[in-house]
Amino acid sequence: MKIEEKFEKMGVDHAPGQEVRRRDADLPLRGEALPGAPVDFSHGDVDAHPPIPGALQTFIHGFYEGGKQAYTEYRGRESIRVNLAKKLSGLTGCSIDAGEEMILTPGTQGALFLAVGATVARGDKVAYVEPDYFANRKMVEFFEGEKLPVFMNWRKREQGSGLDLEALEKTFQDGARLFLFSNPNNPTGAVCSREEMEKIASLSRTYGVTVIADELYARQMYDGAEFVHFSGLADKPDHLLTIIGPSKTESMSGFRLGVAFGTPALIRRMEKLQAIMTLRCSGYNQAAFADWLSEPEGWLDARVAVHRAIRDGLLEIFRRAGMEAATPRGGSYLFVRLPKLAVEPEQFISLLRIQARVIVTPGTEFGPQFTDWFRINFSQDHDKAMDAAARIVLLKDRYRKEKERDVSESE
Amino acid sequence: MKIEEKFEKMGVDHAPGQEVRRRDADLPLRGEALPGAPVDFSHGDVDAHPPIPGALQTFIHGFYEGGKQAYTEYRGRESIRVNLAKKLSGLTGCSIDAGEEMILTPGTQGALFLAVGATVARGDKVAYVEPDYFANRKMVEFFEGEKLPVFMNWRKREQGSGLDLEALEKTFQDGARLFLFSNPNNPTGAVCSREEMEKIASLSRTYGVTVIADELYARQMYDGAEFVHFSGLADKPDHLLTIIGPSKTESMSGFRLGVAFGTPALIRRMEKLQAIMTLRCSGYNQAAFADWLSEPEGWLDARVAVHRAIRDGLLEIFRRAGMEAATPRGGSYLFVRLPKLAVEPEQFISLLRIQARVIVTPGTEFGPQFTDWFRINFSQDHDKAMDAAARIVLLKDRYRKEKERDVSESE
Numbered sequence: 001m002k003i004e005e006k007f008e009k010m011g012v013d014h015a016p017g018q019e020v021r022r023r024d025a026d027l028p029l030r031g032e033a034l035p036g037a038p039v040d041f042s043h044g045d046v047d048a049h050p051p052i053p054g055a056l057q058t059f060i061h062g063f064y065e066g067g068k069q070a071y072t073e074y075r076g077r078e079s080i081r082v083n084l085a086k087k088l089s090g091l092t093g094c095s096i097d098a099g100e101e102m103i104l105t106p107g108t109q110g111a112l113f114l115a116v117g118a119t120v121a122r123g124d125k126v127a128y129v130e131p132d133y134f135a136n137r138k139m140v141e142f143f144e145g146e147k148l149p150v151f152m153n154w155r156k157r158e159q160g161s162g163l164d165l166e167a168l169e170k171t172f173q174d175g176a177r178l179f180l181f182s183n184p185n186n187p188t189g190a191v192c193s194r195e196e197m198e199k200i201a202s203l204s205r206t207y208g209v210t211v212i213a214d215e216l217y218a219r220q221m222y223d224g225a226e227f228v229h230f231s232g233l234a235d236k237p238d239h240l241l242t243i244i245g246p247s248k249t250e251s252m253s254g255f256r257l258g259v260a261f262g263t264p265a266l267i268r269r270m271e272k273l274q275a276i277m278t279l280r281c282s283g284y285n286q287a288a289f290a291d292w293l294s295e296p297e298g299w300l301d302a303r304v305a306v307h308r309a310i311r312d313g314l315l316e317i318f319r320r321a322g323m324e325a326a327t328p329r330g331g332s333y334l335f336v337r338l339p340k341l342a343v344e345p346e347q348f349i350s351l352l353r354i355q356a357r358v359i360v361t362p363g364t365e366f367g368p369q370f371t372d373w374f375r376i377n378f379s380q381d382h383d384k385a386m387d388a389a390a391r392i393v394l395l396k397d398r399y400r401k402e403k404e405r406d407v408s409e410s411e
Numbered sequence: 412m413k414i415e416e417k418f419e420k421m422g423v424d425h426a427p428g429q430e431v432r433r434r435d436a437d438l439p440l441r442g443e444a445l446p447g448a449p450v451d452f453s454h455g456d457v458d459a460h461p462p463i464p465g466a467l468q469t470f471i472h473g474f475y476e477g478g479k480q481a482y483t484e485y486r487g488r489e490s491i492r493v494n495l496a497k498k499l500s501g502l503t504g505c506s507i508d509a510g511e512e513m514i515l516t517p518g519t520q521g522a523l524f525l526a527v528g529a530t531v532a533r534g535d536k537v538a539y540v541e542p543d544y545f546a547n548r549k550m551v552e553f554f555e556g557e558k559l560p561v562f563m564n565w566r567k568r569e570q571g572s573g574l575d576l577e578a579l580e581k582t583f584q585d586g587a588r589l590f591l592f593s594n595p596n597n598p599t600g601a602v603c604s605r606e607e608m609e610k611i612a613s614l615s616r617t618y619g620v621t622v623i624a625d626e627l628y629a630r631q632m633y634d635g636a637e638f639v640h641f642s643g644l645a646d647k648p649d650h651l652l653t654i655i656g657p658s659k660t661e662s663m664s665g666f667r668l669g670v671a672f673g674t675p676a677l678i679r680r681m682e683k684l685q686a687i688m689t690l691r692c693s694g695y696n697q698a699a700f701a702d703w704l705s706e707p708e709g710w711l712d713a714r715v716a717v718h719r720a721i722r723d724g725l726l727e728i729f730r731r732a733g734m735e736a737a738t739p740r741g742g743s744y745l746f747v748r749l750p751k752l753a754v755e756p757e758q759f760i761s762l763l764r765i766q767a768r769v770i771v772t773p774g775t776e777f778g779p780q781f782t783d784w785f786r787i788n789f790s791q792d793h794d795k796a797m798d799a800a801a802r803i804v805l806l807k808d809r810y811r812k813e814k815e816r817d818v819s820e821s822e
Contacts, residue, residue, distance in 0.1 A: 001532060001533070002532055003529070003530060003531065003532040003535065003680075006532055007529065007679075007680045007683055007684075010683040010684075010686075010687075011683070012485060012682060012683050012686045015485070015686055018484055018485060018686075043482050045478055046477055046478045046481050046482075047477040047478045050477075056471065056474050059470075059474075060467065060471070062665075063467050063470075063665065066457055066458040066461075067456055067457045067458045069665060070457050070664050070665030071454050071457075071664065071665075073429055074423060074426070074429060106517050106667070106689040106693070107689055107690060109687070109688065109689055109690045110517075110688065110689045113687055113688045113689070118414070118418065119414060120414065121412060121413055121414040121417055122412070122533065122555075124414065135686070135687045138686075138687045139687050142684070142687060144533075253481050253482065253694065254473075254474070254480060254481030254482070254693065254694035254695040255693060255694075255695060256517070256689065256690075256691075256693035256694070256696075268418075269414075269418045271423060272418055272421040272422070272423050273418075273421075273553070275421075275423045275426055275429075275546070275549075276421075276520070276524060276546045276549045276550050276553060277520070277521065277524045277688065278517040278518055278520055278521045278524070278667060278689065279518060279520045279667075280667075281667075282517070282518075282665065282666060282667035282693050282696060283664065283665035283666075283667070284665040284666060285667075285693060285696070
């Protein structure tokens with residue numbers, strides 16, 4: 001494949017955070033703009049939910065430590081890895097060797113890119129989930145792997161994620177070398193049950209498949225639901241990388257901190273790739289890992305509780321308006337369905353931005369078939385989020401197909 | 412190529428900064444360890460030469476700016492790009508459009524990786540220099556490009572870098588699509604003359620070759636020598652990316668800040684790749700770009716002067732001991748040749764670390780033929796560097812071949 005072709009296929013125009021660079025063609029405007037505080041649902045609001053206590057202070061301490069902290073080995077400073085391995089072993093229930101089984105990366109995106117780069121060569125078949133985090137698909141394309149999507153029926157699930165395990169096994173039979181997925185799922189908030197995970201692990205061992213489990217939202221579970229870490233299974237995959245970090249629940253995204261842990265041979269490859277990619281996770285920033293997973297007592301419970309309240313408020317608003325959204329069991333994402341409108345969903349999303357000052361992410365970022373869905377990250381100021389959701393509903397009604405709108409207005 | 416093969420070829424064992432992970436086999440020790448302060452010549456000492464004034468304060472300011480600074484667009488926050496474009500236009504003498512021609516990256520390594528990833532597909536021929544920065548070769552290998560090395564005869568140069576321009580043209584005739592090089596050169600400190608650059612630019616236009624110019628050390632020139640920026644040439648290459656950043660002269664490596672500027676179509680590809688690699692240069696860290704290229708008056712002159720003194724002191728020590736090293740015209744690197752020894756050069760480098768507490772980088776990182784060379788980064792404490800160089804000389808004498816050593820000792 002020529003380099004021009006390769007990049008032709010990669011898009012960032014609709015990626016979260018890129019809205020500022022968009023230039024919209026003429027849109028069929030109806031009515032005036034809606035008043036209200038702007039809300040950017042494309043990512044969490046770290047002003048509403050600030051980084052974990054002490055983060056800036058440990059960064060400053062790292063800066064004053066000087067060269068020792070600025071120039072760490074490529075996989076990250078040893079003392080920090082030792083501390084993290086202990087805390088992550090406690091979290092996941094598996095024993096992690098800080099020397100051989102862990103690497104610190106520039107954000108969890110960095111960890112994912114290194115993990116996929118370390119496991120996918122041209123033509124390798126990769127199983128991944130639809131819907132799932134948009135970069136998963138794009139990374140496989142960049143490394144010229146062959147994509148084998150597996151559908152997750154999150155809307156109909158009674159328990160677990162609704163991942164189609166028969167279809168997953170079929171991809172393994174067809175030669176998939178890697179299975180890549182997020183859990184809790186981005187964008188739906190579905191969470192795998194223990195049974196589903198044990199089945200995935202068992203299949204991966206049977207067919208010799210490597211598993212990359214993105215557990216970025218593992219700490220943010222609702223309603224007392226159990227989160228089962230892949231790495232903590234008694235019979236886990238033989239070749240497993242877990243990706244995690246403090247960018248989401250802990251609001252540390254501005255520091256770009258990520259961790260991968262798992263099979264030593266894969267961690268070594270990731271280190272080799274990091275050596276030519278960014279050398280290391282920013283030296284001083286690594287210091288801020290110290291505050292993660294050892295937050296003040298009650299901090300995590302409070303953060304989860306406030307997010308649960310936002311989730312429930314939004315679900316009520318959308319459902320009352322007849323918009324479908326499954327209840328997220330973990331994480332800060334809500335995947336919402338649009339009714340039939342008089343404009344294309346992509347146009348409606350632009351109209352939301354222009355007329356309601358609300359930014360959401362199109363469903364097609366998570367799988368080509370999700371044309372009438374959008375994702376919101378509800379880690380926002382509670383009241384502003386409720387107002388913004390109400391504006392989404394108002395605008396949805398304004399742009400419904402003429403006939404339906406007339407019916408609705410006469411009710 | 413299978414993924415295992417691909418990574419088999421990529422090594423990090425001898426990469427700078429990785430020494431802490433080395434496990435040496437039995438070495439033929441002679442005599443006792445030499446006393447003295449440890450010196451790590453594999454990278455600069457930011458404790459001896461601290462980051463530019465104000466860096467920590469602007470970082471803290473960025474942190475308190477919150478979400479606006481944490482979540483920037485993938486190519487970096489607009490206000491920061493506008494400020495940087497103005498300053499870099501002044502530095503280089505070319506006019507840079509902040510909107511379309513610039514991207515902020517996680518360190519200059521990040522910029523290089525994005526630039527190579529955006530220009531090299533499998534099988535594309537890439538011309539690069541020997542000796543040159545080790546990651547250049549490794550990145551071409553990772554993206555499965557075809558390597559066309561061009562020798563630079565830095566030892567014999569009267570002026571300019573000594574790059575073999577006829578050999579370079581030959582690679583272009585043979586189908587090279589990209590020419591990738593550092594200027595000032597890493598590891599030799601050679602600097603291209605205006606004539607050389609004009610010739611490279613002219614050849615690149617004739618053959619339609621993209622040029623990636625790594626000008627990381629552009630601000631650190633000695634003895635009043637002129638530095639000509641590729642981007643500032645009247646007839647510059649049609650497809651050009653310049654890589655620069657504050658990690659070296661300015662000691663900001665712990666923040667991982669880099670910039671690439673040049674051809675808009677290539678910057679767009681780099682942004683697409685960054686979107687799946689690390690999303691963005693760490694948000695809060697981007698704030699620290701504000702202090703770069705606008706340091707207090709006299710700061711840069713003083714920093715260059717102190718490095719010149721270290722350079723000259725080391726050159727005197729090595730040359731008095733009969734060890735060859737060309738005078739660097741720019742940057743903080745010195746490439747030094749070892750005489751014939753009773754041990755392999757690689758063993759000698761391990762012995763230096765164990766018996767003299769001195770870390771240097773093997774010449775083979777910069778080209779397979781440089782087996783009896785090593786590189787040092789002389790951005791160190793002046794006195795400790797002189798002591799460490801004296802220990803290198805002492806140990807060199809201790810490990811010379813028996814016959815030569817006897818002669819030497821009887822003198």
